[in-house]
Amino acid sequence: MSKRENYISWDEYFMGVALLSGKRSKDPSTQVGACIVNTQNKIVGVGYNGLPIGISDDEFPWQKQGSFLETKYPYVCHAELNAILNNIGISLHGCKIYTALFPCNECTKAIIQSGIGEVIYLSDKYATQDSFVASKKMLEKAGIAMRKMEAQQKHIALSFEEGDV
Ligand SMILES: O=c1[nH]c(=O)n([C@H]2C[C@H](O)[C@@H](COP(=O)(O)O)O2)cc1CO
Numbered sequence: 001m002s003k004r005e006n007y008i009s010w011d012e013y014f015m016g017v018a019l020l021s022g023k024r025s026k027d028p029s030t031q032v033g034a035c036i037v038n039t040q041n042k043i044v045g046v047g048y049n050g051l052p053i054g055i056s057d058d059e060f061p062w063q064k065q066g067s068f069l070e071t072k073y074p075y076v077c078h079a080e081l082n083a084i085l086n087n088i089g090i091s092l093h094g095c096k097i098y099t100a101l102f103p104c105n106e107c108t109k110a111i112i113q114s115g116i117g118e119v120i121y122l123s124d125k126y127a128t129q130d131s132f133v134a135s136k137k138m139l140e141k142a143g144i145a146m147r148k149m150e151a152q153q154k155h156i157a158l159s160f161e162e163g164d165v
């Protein structure tokens with residue numbers, strides 16, 4: 001018997017982990033996940049957008065509009081920052097970060113400072129906003145590679161049915 005052919009690529013695997021992590025997010029509009037991988041293709045950090053530890057998901061706002069303090073924006077910790085902070089306790093120098101959404105300027109600063117060397121993203125839907133223009137400027141100047149993920153498999157289904165294993 002020859003080997004199975006339709007196995008997922010490393011990119012699909014790591015972006016898949018990022019997307020699965022995003023499924024934990026309580027944000028009703030945008031669920032973002034991120035996955036950090038070292039040079040040996042080992043996962044060393046995962047995160048999703050959520051409130052900081054100890055802050056109740058039910059007591060803080062999730063809305064996008066209104067006065068700043070009544071929106072989610074000042075409180076939510078982005079997926080990329082969470083993945084960096086949740087790392088297994090190693091240097092992230094030379095690691096790659098897979099993120100569903102192109103990183104904002106604040107996460108970009110953390111990415112650069114942590115030593116991550118490459119950013120792989122699925123969506124760049126906020127590209128025209130200043131925060132993301134600033135991100136690109138910083139990543140370029142810092143010599144950090146950026147690439148949009150090209151998936152061969154557009155959808156991957158998971159089943160928790162024991163009969164499907
Ligand atoms: O790179 C990112 N990573 C990340 O985790 N987020 C989070 C913050 C918010 O919870 C949500 C963005 O909200 P919205 O798309 O509704 O404006 O995604 C947002 C970005 C882009 O700003």
Ligand SMILES: [Zn+2]
Binds near residue numbers: 079080103104106107
């Ligand atoms: Zn961010």
